[in-house]
Amino acid sequence: MQQRLHVQPSQVLITTGSQQGLDLVAKVLIDAGSKVLVESPTYLGALQAFAPMEPSLVGVPGDDGGPDVEAMAALAPGARFFYLLPNFQNPTGRTIGEARRAAIAECAQRLNLPLVEDNPYGDLWFDAPPASSLAARHPHGSIYLGSFSKVLAPGLRLGYLVAPLALIPKLLQAKQAADLHSPSFNQRIVHEVIRNGFLREHVPTIRALYKSQRDTMLAALARHMPHGVSWNAPSGGMFLWLRLPAALSAVDLLPHAVARGVAFVPGAPFYAGEPEHETLRLSFVTATAEQIDAGIATLAQVVREAIERGGA
Amino acid sequence: MQQRLHVQPSQVLITTGSQQGLDLVAKVLIDAGSKVLVESPTYLGALQAFAPMEPSLVGVPGDDGGPDVEAMAALAPGARFFYLLPNFQNPTGRTIGEARRAAIAECAQRLNLPLVEDNPYGDLWFDAPPASSLAARHPHGSIYLGSFSKVLAPGLRLGYLVAPLALIPKLLQAKQAADLHSPSFNQRIVHEVIRNGFLREHVPTIRALYKSQRDTMLAALARHMPHGVSWNAPSGGMFLWLRLPAALSAVDLLPHAVARGVAFVPGAPFYAGEPEHETLRLSFVTATAEQIDAGIATLAQVVREAIERGGA
Numbered sequence: 001m002q003q004r005l006h007v008q009p010s011q012v013l014i015t016t017g018s019q020q021g022l023d024l025v026a027k028v029l030i031d032a033g034s035k036v037l038v039e040s041p042t043y044l045g046a047l048q049a050f051a052p053m054e055p056s057l058v059g060v061p062g063d064d065g066g067p068d069v070e071a072m073a074a075l076a077p078g079a080r081f082f083y084l085l086p087n088f089q090n091p092t093g094r095t096i097g098e099a100r101r102a103a104i105a106e107c108a109q110r111l112n113l114p115l116v117e118d119n120p121y122g123d124l125w126f127d128a129p130p131a132s133s134l135a136a137r138h139p140h141g142s143i144y145l146g147s148f149s150k151v152l153a154p155g156l157r158l159g160y161l162v163a164p165l166a167l168i169p170k171l172l173q174a175k176q177a178a179d180l181h182s183p184s185f186n187q188r189i190v191h192e193v194i195r196n197g198f199l200r201e202h203v204p205t206i207r208a209l210y211k212s213q214r215d216t217m218l219a220a221l222a223r224h225m226p227h228g229v230s231w232n233a234p235s236g237g238m239f240l241w242l243r244l245p246a247a248l249s250a251v252d253l254l255p256h257a258v259a260r261g262v263a264f265v266p267g268a269p270f271y272a273g274e275p276e277h278e279t280l281r282l283s284f285v286t287a288t289a290e291q292i293d294a295g296i297a298t299l300a301q302v303v304r305e306a307i308e309r310g311g312a
Numbered sequence: 313m314q315q316r317l318h319v320q321p322s323q324v325l326i327t328t329g330s331q332q333g334l335d336l337v338a339k340v341l342i343d344a345g346s347k348v349l350v351e352s353p354t355y356l357g358a359l360q361a362f363a364p365m366e367p368s369l370v371g372v373p374g375d376d377g378g379p380d381v382e383a384m385a386a387l388a389p390g391a392r393f394f395y396l397l398p399n400f401q402n403p404t405g406r407t408i409g410e411a412r413r414a415a416i417a418e419c420a421q422r423l424n425l426p427l428v429e430d431n432p433y434g435d436l437w438f439d440a441p442p443a444s445s446l447a448a449r450h451p452h453g454s455i456y457l458g459s460f461s462k463v464l465a466p467g468l469r470l471g472y473l474v475a476p477l478a479l480i481p482k483l484l485q486a487k488q489a490a491d492l493h494s495p496s497f498n499q500r501i502v503h504e505v506i507r508n509g510f511l512r513e514h515v516p517t518i519r520a521l522y523k524s525q526r527d528t529m530l531a532a533l534a535r536h537m538p539h540g541v542s543w544n545a546p547s548g549g550m551f552l553w554l555r556l557p558a559a560l561s562a563v564d565l566l567p568h569a570v571a572r573g574v575a576f577v578p579g580a581p582f583y584a585g586e587p588e589h590e591t592l593r594l595s596f597v598t599a600t601a602e603q604i605d606a607g608i609a610t611l612a613q614v615v616r617e618a619i620e621r622g623g624a
Contacts, residue, residue, distance in 0.1 A: 016328050016469070016491040023490050027364045032344060048489035052339045052365070155496035157328070177360035178335050179328040183495055184467035 003132035005139060011162050013171055016182045018120055018147035018159035020175075022049035025116055025143055027174040028167065029080050030055045037075055037082040039067055041270035041279070043090045043118065046083055055080070057272035064232065066096035069103045073111060081114040081143075087122040087130045088237025091270045091281040095235055098131040105137035112141070120147040120159075123203050125236035126211040140164055148190055150238075151203050156186045210238065210285050213292060217284040220296035226304045231282075238285040241267070243278055248306050250280035257302045262295045315444035317451060323474050325483055328494045330432055330459035330471035332487075334361035337428055337455055339486040340479065341392045342367045349387055349394040351379055353582035353591070355402045355430065358395055367392070369584035376544060378408035381415045385423060393426040393455075399434040399442045400549025403582045403593040407547055410443040417449035424453070432459040432471075435515050437548035438523040452476055460502055462550075463515050468498045522550065522597050525604060529596040532605045536612035538619060543594075550597040553579070555590055560618050562592035569614045574607045 015021045022045065030036060030053035038046065040059030047057065058075055060067040060082070072082065084104075086096040096104070108115050117134045135142035147159040163171055175181075214233075217240060221231055228245035242264075244250060250266035257264060267279030284292060327333045334357065342348060342365035350358065352371030359369065370387055372379040372394065384394065396416075398408040408416070420427050429446045447454035459471040475483055487493070526545075529552060533543055540557035554576075556562060562578035569576065579591030596604060 016495075019489075020491045045489065045492070048485070051489065052486065153497070154492075157491060157493070157495040173360070174364065177331075177357065177363065178490065179332045179469060180357070180466075181469070183328075183469040183498055185465070186495055186498065 002129070003136040005133055005136040005144060005162065007162050008165070011165055011168060013161050013163065013168065013175060014182050014187060015145075015159045015161055015175070016179055017149055017154075017157040018118065018145040018161070019045055019049065020178065020182075021143075021145040021159055021161040022046050022116075022118070023178060024161070024171050024174045025081075025145075026050045026053045026055075027178075028170045029114070029116075035075075035079045037072065037079045037113075038272050039084055039089065040272065041091055041267060041276075042083065042272065043085060044270050046118065047270075047272060050083075059272040064094060066094065066100040067104065069100070069107050072104065072113075073107050076107070076111040076113045079113060081116050082108065083116045083118065084134065085118045085121070086134060087119055088124060088234055088239070090121070090237075091239055091265065091267065092241040093232060093234030093237050093239040094241070095130055101131050101134060101137065105134050108134075108138050108141060115142040116145070117142055118145045120145075120150050121237040123151050123199075124207060124210055124238065126207060126214065127235065130236065135162065143167070151199055151206065152190065152193065156190060158182060158186050158190050207236075210236075213284040213287070213289070214240070216289045216292045217282065217296060220293045221300075223293075224297045224300035226300060226307060228307070229300075229303060238283050240282045240284060242280050242282055243276075244280070244303060245307060246278050247311055248303070249277040249311075251277065252311070253280075253302060253306055256306065257299055260298050260302060262298045262302070264299070314441070315448040317445055317448040317456060317474065319474050320477070323477055323480065325473050325475065325480065325487060326494045326499060327457075327471045327473055327487070328491055329461055329466075329469040330430065330457040330473070331357055331361065332490065332494075333455075333457040333471055333473040334358050334428075334430070335490060336473070336483050336486045337393075337457075338362045338365045338367075339490075340482045341426070341428075347387075347391045349384065349391045349425075350584050351396055351401065352584065353403055353579060353588075354395065354584065355397060356582050358430065359582075359584060362395075371584040376406060378406065378412040379416065381412070381419050384416065384425075385419050388419070388423045388425045391425060393428050394420065395428045395430065396446065397430045397433070398446060399431055400436060400546055400551070402433070402549075403551055403577065403579065404553040405544055405546030405549050405551045406553070407442055413443050413446055413449065417446050420446075420450050420453060427454040428457070429454055430457045432457075432462050433549040435463050435511075436519060436522055436550065438519060438526065439547060442548065447474065455479070460506075463511055463518065464502065464505065468502060470494060470498050470502050519548075522548075525596040525599070525601070526552070528601045528604045529594065529608060532608035533612075535605075536609045538612060538616045540619065541612075541615060550595050552594045552596060554592050554594055555588075556592070556615060557619060558590050559623055560615070561589040561623075563589065564623070565592075565614060565618055568618065569611055572610050572614060574610045574614070576611070 032054040036055040135144040265281040268275035344366040348367040447456040456474040577593040580587035
């Protein structure tokens with residue numbers, strides 16, 4: 001059964017996309033040198049949003065099920081917050097399951113560690129909704145970031161954050177200093193579009209489309225990729241995480257792929273600490289099935305040639 | 313004859329209102345403790361936008377004609393930039409004239425002091441356009457901030473900055489970290505609205521309206537205000553600056569005025585340094601002529617009562 005986050009309207013701040021939520025959180029919670037915990041890897045845009053406040057970023061190691069809770073507990077003392085994307089993470093597509101979420105929330109509560117939970121992709125599940133949010137489990141110590149970009153339109157730049165009431169005045173002050181307010185015109189548009197339940201009809205069509213695109217990409221990877229390449233099978237969202245043979249660097253591979261008309265995002269910039277150079281992010285949501293299959297075939301050929309060269 | 317600022321498209325960055333331009337400038341040009349020069353008083357929103365980067369703000373003294381250039385020169389060494397609103401300034405309505413602009417630009421060039429020129433109100437002139445921009449006089453050392461908020465619609469949150477090419481990559485990086493991009497939907501709307509010259513027809517109607525509202529307020533002030541109260545006569549924009557008898561504090565006066573249905577903005581928060589407590593800002597642009605006259609009559613009565621009490 002889903003635990004729900006109970007929210008008063010005064011806890012909500014409309015933001016210019018959830019990216020701005022990260023900027024405001026940074027301004028309010030980070031001082032120069034503040035320790036901030038992030039997943040390893042984590043969303044590059046968060047690293048960039050936090051950077052101007054000059055934090056000391058620490059990646060919490062983990063596995064395919066999420067961050068390691070013992071490592072989290074060991075790193076927690078003195079940290080301002082732990083930033084997480086529990087659902088279909090950017091870049092890995094990783095989702096944290098029920099048991100790990102319970103343990104993370106318990107650990108955060110016990111150690112009084114604030115959580116910043118970023119959830120732009122949570123509605124884009126394929127077979128079943130993800131487990132309850134971390135914020136619902138740790139409501140007095142969590143900031144929750146949401147967005148209309150992935151379910152309606154990124155070009156409207158409309159997101160929101162939900163924070164404990166005590167933090168709202170500081171966040172509001174930072175918001176006013178950043179851009180006075182998010183476009184009221186866009187807020188009215190989104191209100192009109194969603195008020196009669198449009199998202200309830202629209203989002204299932206996105207889920208079905210992205211699921212079929214994921215399936216196409218998984219089939220293409222299995223069909224084309226040489227031995228030594230591995231990848232995950234995300235249960236929602238937009239991204240899949242691929243691991244090259246350890247001798248290869250995704251950064252070095254990129255120009256070879258781009259020269260053949262295929263782009264990906266190398267994994268290295270998503271790490272706060274030591275990167276894993278053999279990782280890369282694939283997006284399966286903007287290409288047709290034919291393009292996905294052809295693109296993966298081309299990428300596989302580029303990887304095969306790099307393996308034969310003994311490096312990218 | 314107007315000196316024009318010659319701009320390449322690659323020098324322009326679209327911002328979520330010109331307020332965001334201030335946020336980006338702060339992130340790129342200010343480190344903790346950096347000296348930053350501002351007019352005295354200056355736009356409160358700029359003080360708020362700069363604050364998260366923890367500058368050391370220094371107000372440059374001046375007179376009704378603008379900042380004192382000798383004071384500017386004395387304060388310039390080590391300053392990251394001088395932030396100015398040369399046209400119909402918020403809060404004072406002050407405009408810097410031709411000779412002072414030339415002297416400020418010459419001083420900035422000679423001392424290698426960057427200028428950040430904020431110009432949201434420049435198109436709202438009443439009788440004649442203001443003198444050429446500071447950026448046109450010091451193009452390689454100026455960042456210029458513009459906005460569609462005052463000539464089209466604030467609710468679209470669309471502004472822009474023009475910067476020397478060398479600064480654009482850092483500003484762009486800060487922009488992406490702040491909100492990825494300004495709403496593309498709003499950019500398309502504004503493009504459609506202005507591409508056939510709508511602003512050339514529309515802005516003169518705003519100028520005429522605001523000029524008549526300014527005239528109404530000046531007449532009402534002359535008619536109602538007691539001896540010892542003084543004010544300026546802005547040649548454009550939205551604001552007028554009023555000075556109470558020196559014994560009165562505008563902050564203390566405010567609740568008495570609000571209780572009678574009249575609001576203003578006390579001047580003190582607009583000062584980076586020691587405030588002038590007897591100052592306040594009046595806006596003449598959102599009320600009808602009848603409301604302006606009645607409001608000023610009420611405010612005059614509140615001031616008169618405060619003078620009789622010997623303080624607010």
